[in-house]
Amino acid sequence: MTLFWRGKNKITLTPQGHLFLSSAQDIVNHYVSALTDLQQFNDTQHTLRVGYFSAFEQPLLQQPLFTLLKEVPDLSLTVTEGSNEHLTQSVRNGNLDLALSISYGKSAVETTSELVSQSLFESTMVMGVSTLNPLSQKAELLPEDLTERPILYYSPESSTFLLESFLASMSFLHDYDQIQRVSSAEQMHLLVALNQAFAFYPSGLMADNHQSADGQVRYLPMAGDVSQAYQIVALHNPGNANPMLKRLLAIMSSKKDA
Template structure:
């Protein structure tokens, strides 16, 4: 199916004549007739009632004419935008982030960039994904960079050929309902978590945070750690006292008056509850959008 074929089909639907379309397009009637026959054969649907004096659309032909017109309009619009992009100095940058926690920091950075670096405009294309997918997409070149939550004892960064920059650091804390018995404690121990339902957020199936959290706890206890697919669900279950959840301190989103936050006490033998949010990117990615954005982030970090 070709664009010219669709355009001639629409012309036939409007003029009701192969001959009139041929004259309008400066081609032979036989060419138009053959194009329409090939189109019907390709679709496996009869599009026309062929009369001696008038070509009429079938019901299927009328529907297809509407859709074909929309397709051609969308194509022409896309081509126009492509030319506008090509003829402008606007840079493009494809960014990923792991969760609304990093997303909040990402939005802050993008807003500041747009306000302070107007001489180097960037069109940001943002997507959310699991840490595993973000590493894969940046490595494969499907994303230019990504904000990830680095926590626990993972080897993603050690084994990766990607470069990374620390954007902010903090401590993971546990969110608990004000009515939960554990809320009376100033900090929690690994023993307090035994028998509790512990939640973590990921928008898609991912064990990254689960294994990262478990790696920071003594291995002689059993912990029930589960994933939830929305922050709203996690907040609701925690507020109702049906579960507890771990959050990056200073980055909680959707504040809830029924939730309080408590530190998790770590012994010398346990891994740290510290986390960092990092920008990951390929060292051989030389697009200007990434270069400009990294320069901005480095200046932002150095002047905090």
């Protein structure tokens, strides 16, 4: 099929081209990431491969890995970012030792899955609203407040898992197209700050759970009995005998208890 039209000094994407562009970017990103991993790999007896799905989970992963690297300086570490589906499959097939995922509206893994899910953090999702929008002055939002703008979520790759999670947690939303994915946290914040969209944010994983550092976005809870609870979980295969995985899980567990 035709992906683009070539004109005089101009190339224009067809509708099919726009659809394919996101997947093509993912392919290139995975290729570059694989090359980087190969270049950084060193042949030691200690290796660990972990993944996460958004920048908001960085503190939950960074501090335990920092602690582990202090204990094991020669650790060969690979860290990747990807969609929940991609990360889960990578843990399942052995390409990753551990991945962070989210249980929000639906479980991170099916009850029949062979993977183990260890809870690392629990809180609630809040909605980001621009201070340019009068709704930002409210103490909480009603479902009918969210009809005037797209509602964004952040995932580095196309992810039906997160879309299904948000739809399950926001059952009052009936317009499937209102919920849209953006590929970076920076893009999401820009669109929200400029009052072009609302967006989901994980309360408890931000420096200030009331407003953004630039003061342009306020984070508001949903009113009523609309459940917005979520969990960040660490997924791993119980058959994985990597001692570095076992040590990382122990560090994560101790930090959660603390």
